[in-house]
Amino acid sequence: MRSIKVNLDKKYSSSYEIHIGRGIADRIALLIAKNHKAGRHVIVTDDNVAPLHGKNFLTVLKNIGLNADIIAFPAGEASKSINTLLDLADKLLKLGADRGTCLIALGGGVVGDMVGFIASIYMRGVPYVQIPTTLVAQVDSAIGGKTAVDLPTGKNLLGTFYQPAAVFVDLSFLETLPAKEFENGLAEIIKYGIIDDEKMFYLLEENMEAVRQKDSTLLVKIVENCCRIKKAIVEIDEREQGLRRILNYGHTLGHALEAVSMYKMTHGEGVAVGMIAAALISAKKGYLDIAEAKRIKELVEKAGLPVKIPAKLPTQEIITRLQMDKKKNGDTIHFVLLKKIGMPFVNGGVEKRLINEVIEEMKNDARAT
Ligand SMILES: NC(=O)c1ccc[n+]([C@@H]2O[C@H](COP(=O)([O-])OP(=O)(O)OC[C@H]3O[C@@H](n4cnc5c(N)ncnc54)[C@H](O)[C@@H]3O)[C@@H](O)[C@H]2O)c1
Missing domain, CATH: 3.40.50.1970 (Rossmann fold)
Incomplete structure (x- = not known):
């Protein structure tokens, strides 16, 4: 132990x-x-x-x-x-x-x-x-x-x-644990790779199949690594005044999708799609190389998680939900964005127009759920 x-x-x-x-x-x-x-x-x-x-x-x-x-x-x-x-x-x-x-x-x-x-x-x-x-x-x-x-x-x-x-x-x-619940956890693990640990992101890219088979040695290593990342962030910012917000990477849109789908989308599924959306927004704003956004999408897909927003979820409702998020500040919606994998930052406000554009893009040819 x-x-x-x-x-x-x-x-x-x-x-x-x-x-x-x-x-x-x-x-x-x-x-x-x-x-x-x-x-x-x-x-x-x-x-x-x-x-x-x-x-x-x-x-x-x-x-x-x-x-x-x-x-x-x-x-x-x-x-x-x-x-x-x-x-x-x-x-x-x-x-x-x-x-x-x-x-x-x-x-x-x-x-x-x-x-x-x-x-x-x-x-x-x-x-x-x-x-x-x-x-x-x-x-x-x-x-x-x-x-x-x-x-x-x-x-x-x-x-x-x-x-x-x-x-x-x-x-x-x-x-x-049922496979679907395990996949929900993989979304959070991928998140840690994205926000703090490019090496773990790479390890997941190379070994996702073994992780999904619950390979014992890999799992212990990954779970311990994630616990260390989270504890280090909590130690610096217990009350989420600053740094801890990066743990919400993918969660802003994720929470809105969960709610609009009436929780038919699980937390992990919402976060999975939210992480791709945040990467696309980062790329569109010129912070992130689009190739990195593509790596994120591919890893999410390898984990068995959704990569598209269900077409039947009304975009306007998703945006209204985003505006109810407790992490919003006045009229702007905070997003955790990326400069590269392993380098996140909190953006003071992403324009509604851009969010709308990314949601519509991510709905294209979505499987109805
Ligand atoms: N406090 C935080 O910092 C924080 C961070 C992330 C998520 N959350 C919250 O966590 C919740 C999601 O957690 P979750 O994904 O664990 O959901 P959950 O607690 O609903 O568990 C998912 C399902 O797995 C079942 N289950 C649990 N352990 C099992 C096991 N060993 N074997 C078989 N079945 C098992 C549960 O009964 C449930 O049906 C959300 O409410 C989210 O907001 C909180």
Whole structure:
């Protein structure tokens, strides 16, 4: 098992460790018992993960003498809502959870974001640990302390910054992950290559098939690398005042597409298309060589992710959604653009006309979804 320390400014949050390994459930339980002592531990998960991994992990916790319970809510983005949050609070109260309770987020990004949020406000804050079970959560959402629920008008509109007490990345959870969910994680991995690590981008170009086959050696290397990139960015800019915004590469348009498709497009699919769009905008504005934009599109395609915007999504609605993004500033829409692969920057405002042009281009001969 490898460990990476996330060093944070004590004014806001305490530093914590990300532990990475394979088949480490027993060691995770022992570390929780040793380092995150609590009167009660409550695993919060969703109803897909509960039967696959939740019940087993509950047994592991109980076997080492912890006072542990499990709560599951329906899987999926639709559950990332204030209603689920209230329901969870109710269930925690009924279990007798108090300020001496530690929550354990066992699941994908939806579980992690929800548990982080409720941990930040339940009885004015209780500790929580992240045990991510999707690739998206292992390389991205479990690290960095952004918590949220969605509102009908948009994603992640209610939330807090609240760091976990520890993150435990066990790659063996990925064995049960459906291929489509795995591909969603590949979108975030490609993003790290684009924004920070051209060498990893090249490694992915050369080895995407093996990565998709979940090659063990490659996956450990890539997941650990992504965790290191994210932790380094979070250490510099915990509260997303500047540098951390580059992690939103591909997300501005991605979020809008997810919402306009009524979440039929997954987060990873939205980000995949959004990353290509941001590269095309960068090229059209003269910042990026078009050949680099082409490399991005080809890698996204190799990962099994979509490269086109579904023709049936109305362009005007996508633009209206973009204008609702919480990252907008006044009337201009911030985009993370590229000078080259590995060199992103935040652009103060991209003209609507240009966004419109790129969306229309990316819709051409799109498969209807
Ligand atoms: N907080 C952050 O910094 C951050 C960063 C990126 C994404 N996010 C959020 O994360 C969410 C997306 O996360 P996600 O892609 O993990 O989605 P998810 O949590 O909905 O999980 C995807 C699906 O996989 C299932 N699943 C999870 N683990 C499994 C396993 N091991 N085996 C089989 N099935 C499993 C889940 O039940 C679900 O059906 C979005 O809400 C997004 O906004 C947050």
